[in-house]
Amino acid sequence: MKKLIVVILTLALLQSCGNNVKKTGDTLKKYPAFDVHNMDTTINPGNDFFAYTNGTWLKNNPIPADKNSKDAFDELFERNRENIKEIITDAASSKDAPQGSNKQKIGTFYNSGMDTVKINEEGIKPLKKFFDKIESVRTIEDVQMAGAYFQKYSISPFFVLFSNQDSKNSNNIIAQCYQTGLGLPEKDYYFNNDESTKMIREKYLEHLKKMFILLKDEPAVAEKNASIVMRMETQLAKASFSNVENQDPQKTYNKLDLDGLNKLAPEIKWQAYFTQTGYSGLKDANVYQPRFFKELGTMMKTETVDSWKTFLRWQLINSTASFISKDFEKQNFDFYYTTLSGQEKMEPRWKLVLDVTSGSLGEAIGQLYVEKFFPPAAKERMTALVMNLKKSLKQRIENLAWMGPKTKEEALAKLDKMGVKVGYPNKWRDYSGLEITSDSYVMNILNSQAFEFRFTMDKVGKPVDREEWDMTPQTVNAGYYPNRNEIVFPAGILQPPFFNLDADDAVNYGAIGMVIGHEMTHGFDNYGRQFDKDGNLRDWWTKEDSRLFDDRAAILIEQYNHYEVLDSAFVNGKLTLGENIADLGGITVAYNAYKLSLEGKEAPKPIDGFSDKQRFFLSYAQIWRTNMREAELRKRVKTDEHSPAKVRINGVVYNVPEFYEAFPSVKEGDKLFRPAAQRPVIW
Numbered sequence: 001m002k003k004l005i006v007v008i009l010t011l012a013l014l015q016s017c018g019n020n021v022k023k024t025g026d027t028l029k030k031y032p033a034f035d036v037h038n039m040d041t042t043i044n045p046g047n048d049f050f051a052y053t054n055g056t057w058l059k060n061n062p063i064p065a066d067k068n069s070k071d072a073f074d075e076l077f078e079r080n081r082e083n084i085k086e087i088i089t090d091a092a093s094s095k096d097a098p099q100g101s102n103k104q105k106i107g108t109f110y111n112s113g114m115d116t117v118k119i120n121e122e123g124i125k126p127l128k129k130f131f132d133k134i135e136s137v138r139t140i141e142d143v144q145m146a147g148a149y150f151q152k153y154s155i156s157p158f159f160v161l162f163s164n165q166d167s168k169n170s171n172n173i174i175a176q177c178y179q180t181g182l183g184l185p186e187k188d189y190y191f192n193n194d195e196s197t198k199m200i201r202e203k204y205l206e207h208l209k210k211m212f213i214l215l216k217d218e219p220a221v222a223e224k225n226a227s228i229v230m231r232m233e234t235q236l237a238k239a240s241f242s243n244v245e246n247q248d249p250q251k252t253y254n255k256l257d258l259d260g261l262n263k264l265a266p267e268i269k270w271q272a273y274f275t276q277t278g279y280s281g282l283k284d285a286n287v288y289q290p291r292f293f294k295e296l297g298t299m300m301k302t303e304t305v306d307s308w309k310t311f312l313r314w315q316l317i318n319s320t321a322s323f324i325s326k327d328f329e330k331q332n333f334d335f336y337y338t339t340l341s342g343q344e345k346m347e348p349r350w351k352l353v354l355d356v357t358s359g360s361l362g363e364a365i366g367q368l369y370v371e372k373f374f375p376p377a378a379k380e381r382m383t384a385l386v387m388n389l390k391k392s393l394k395q396r397i398e399n400l401a402w403m404g405p406k407t408k409e410e411a412l413a414k415l416d417k418m419g420v421k422v423g424y425p426n427k428w429r430d431y432s433g434l435e436i437t438s439d440s441y442v443m444n445i446l447n448s449q450a451f452e453f454r455f456t457m458d459k460v461g462k463p464v465d466r467e468e469w470d471m472t473p474q475t476v477n478a479g480y481y482p483n484r485n486e487i488v489f490p491a492g493i494l495q496p497p498f499f500n501l502d503a504d505d506a507v508n509y510g511a512i513g514m515v516i517g518h519e520m521t522h523g524f525d526n527y528g529r530q531f532d533k534d535g536n537l538r539d540w541w542t543k544e545d546s547r548l549f550d551d552r553a554a555i556l557i558e559q560y561n562h563y564e565v566l567d568s569a570f571v572n573g574k575l576t577l578g579e580n581i582a583d584l585g586g587i588t589v590a591y592n593a594y595k596l597s598l599e600g601k602e603a604p605k606p607i608d609g610f611s612d613k614q615r616f617f618l619s620y621a622q623i624w625r626t627n628m629r630e631a632e633l634r635k636r637v638k639t640d641e642h643s644p645a646k647v648r649i650n651g652v653v654y655n656v657p658e659f660y661e662a663f664p665s666v667k668e669g670d671k672l673f674r675p676a677a678q679r680p681v682i683w
C-alpha cells in the first residue's frame with residue numbers, strides 16, 4: 001500500500017546474514033570506504049561494469065540459508081538490527097519500567113513475541129473473537145460488517161481504508177480505499193502460463209488446503225475451501241489493475257462522495273461499513289481501482305454467504321499466521337518464503353520479533369535509537385550534502401537543452417520548494433493510547449495495528465501536519481513523497497556504506513550523493529512530474545516539453561525491456577521506468593554535485609590506483625553488489641518497480657557520458673558500450 005504513496009529508493013533488498021560488531025553513538029565503527037578486493041579486474045569494465053566492480057565479492061559471498069539474497073544492504077541492515085536490539089533488550093530485561101511507559105511497551109511487546117511456549121500452546125485461541133465474528137455471519141450485510149470489523153485492526157479482506165492527502169488538493173486529507181484480497185503477490189500470478197508461475201499456483205492451492213487443515217477442516221472440506229478461495233481471488237485479480245496501471249496517478253485518482261461510491265458498487269453498504277469502522281462521518285474517499293470495487297460489489301451478489309465466510313477465514317489466518325503457533329508459522333513460511341523466494345530456513349526468532357516490535361512501536365524505539373546512534377554531526381553533514389545536490393540539480397535543469405523556459409520555471413520552483421527531512425522528526429508520536437500486555441503476541445500486533453488505523457483515520461478532514469514522518473528513524477531507506485513534495489532520509493540510512501564519515505568525497509558522492517539525487521529525481525520522473533510544487537496533481541508542462549520528456553522516457557523503456565535477467569525473465573521497462581529515470585538522474589546530478597564540490601580545490605590524488613572520478617562510479621556500483629536466489633529474482637521482476645541490482649548498474653553507467661571520461665578504456669566494440677546518440681539525457 002505504501003508503495004503507492006511513497007516512491008522508495010530500493011528496498012526489500014534488506015536481507016542477509018550479519019555477525020557485525022555493535023557500536024555506540026559517539027564512536028562510529030570504522031567501515032572500509034571502498035574495497036578494491038571486491039573487484040574482478042580481469043573483466044573489461046566495458047563488458048560488464050557490475051562484475052568488474054563486484055566480481056570477487058559475488059564469488060565469495062554465497063546466500064545464507066535464512067536469506068533470499070545477500071548484498072551490501074544486509075550488512076547495514078544487520079548492524080542496524082544489532083543497534084535496535086540493544087534498545088529492545090534493555091527494555092525487555094528492565095524490571096522497573098513504569099506501567100504504560102514507552103519502555104514498558106517495548107519490553108513487554110518483545111517478550112510476548114519471544115514466549116514461544118505460550119504462543120505454541122495457545123495456537124489460534126487469541127484470535128477467537130475474530131473467528132466468532134465470522135461464525136456469526138448470516139447475511140451478505142454481515143459479511144461486509146465482519147470485513148469492516150477486521151478493518152479496525154488493519155486486517156483488510158476487501159480493501160485497506162486509510163487516509164492521505166487529496167492529490168488534487170494537497171492541503172486536505174481524505175479517506176483512501178486501496179484494493180486487497182489477493183494472496184499471491186501480483187495479478188499476473190493468477191493468469192500467466194509459464195512453467196514457474198503454474199508451479200506457484202499449484203503450490204498455492206496446496207498451501208491454502210494445508211492452512212484450512214490446520215484450522216481443523218476435514219481434508220475434503222479443506223480442499224473445497226482452497227478452491228473457493230482460489231476462484232474468488234482469481235475473479236478479483238481479473239478486475240485488478242496491472243502494476244503498470246497502478247503507477248498512473250490520474251487513473252488511480254477517483255474521489256467519490258457517498259453517492260458516487262453507492263453508484264460505483266451499490267452492493268457494498270458504504271455508510272454502514274464506515275460506521276462499523278468507527279468513522280460514520282466520512283463524506284468521500286478516493287478509490288484507487290474503480291474496476292476492482294465494481295467487481296467486489298458484483299461478487300457480493302454472485303457468491304454465497306458461505307463462500308464469503310471461507311474467504312474471511314483465509315484472510316484472517318493469512319494476516320496472522322506468522323505471529324501464532326509454530327505449525328501456522330511454518331506453513332506460511334514454506335509458501336511465502338521458500339516457494340516464492342527460495343529461502344531455505346527462517347531467520348532466528350529474535351530478529352523476526354525485533355522487526356515486528358520496531359515496526360509496531362516505531363517512534364518509541366526511534367527516539368531512543370537516535371539518542372544512542374545518530375551523532376548530530378551526521379545530520380549537519382547530510383543537510384549540507386543535500387543542499388549541494390539541490391544546487392547541482394538546479395544547474396542541470398537550467399542547462400537542459402531539450403526543455404523550454406516555461407516548463408523550466410515551474411521545475412525550478414518545484415525544486416526550490418522541495419522539503420528535506422534528515423534523521424528523525426522534531427516531535428515524537430504519543431503512544432499513550434496503545435496498551436501492550438503480556439497476554440498475547442498476536443493481539444499486541446493487532447492492537448498496534450488498530451492504534452495505527454485510528455491514527456491514520458483521525459487525520460481525515462484535519463490540516464496536514466508537515467512535521468510528521470511516515471518512516472521511522474531506524475529505517476534503512478529513503479523516500480520522495482509527491483503530495484508533500486518532500487525528500488526524507490531517516491537516520492538508519494545515514495551510515496556506511498551509504499554515508500561514510502571516513503570515506504573520501506568521491507566515494508560518498510557515489511553512494512549517499514546518488515541516493516539523494518535519486519530521491520530528488522523522483523519529483524521529476526514519469527510519475528512525480530505530474531505533481532506540482534505544492535504536491536497537487538496538476539499538469540505544469542507545455543505540450544511540447546511533455547512530448548519531449550516522453551520521447552526520452554521511451555528510449556529507457558526500450559533499453560530496459562531488453563535486459564534478460566534469467567532465462568525468459570525480462571525487466572519490465574514500463575514498470576521500472578520511474579526508478580530507472582531516478583537512477584539515471586541521481587547519478588548524473590550526484591556527479592555534477594561532486595564536480596561543484598571540487599571548485600577552488602586541488603584535484604584529489606588517486607587512491608588504490610583509481611582516480612577520484614573512477615572511485616565515484618566504483619562506489620556507486622559497489623553499493624549494489626548483490627547475490628539473489630533465482631526464485632526471488634523471478635518474483636522481483638514481476639512485482640518490484642526497481643530493476644534488479646545488476647541492471648541498476650549496467651543499465652545506468654553506459655548512458656552517462658562522464659562514465660566514459662572516467663574510464664577512457666571503455667570503447668566502441670565493448671559489449672555494453674553505447675554510442676552517444678543512443679544515450680538519453682533526461683535531467
Ligand SMILES: [Zn+2]
Pocket residue numbers: 007008009010518522579582
Ligand atoms: Zn526510487
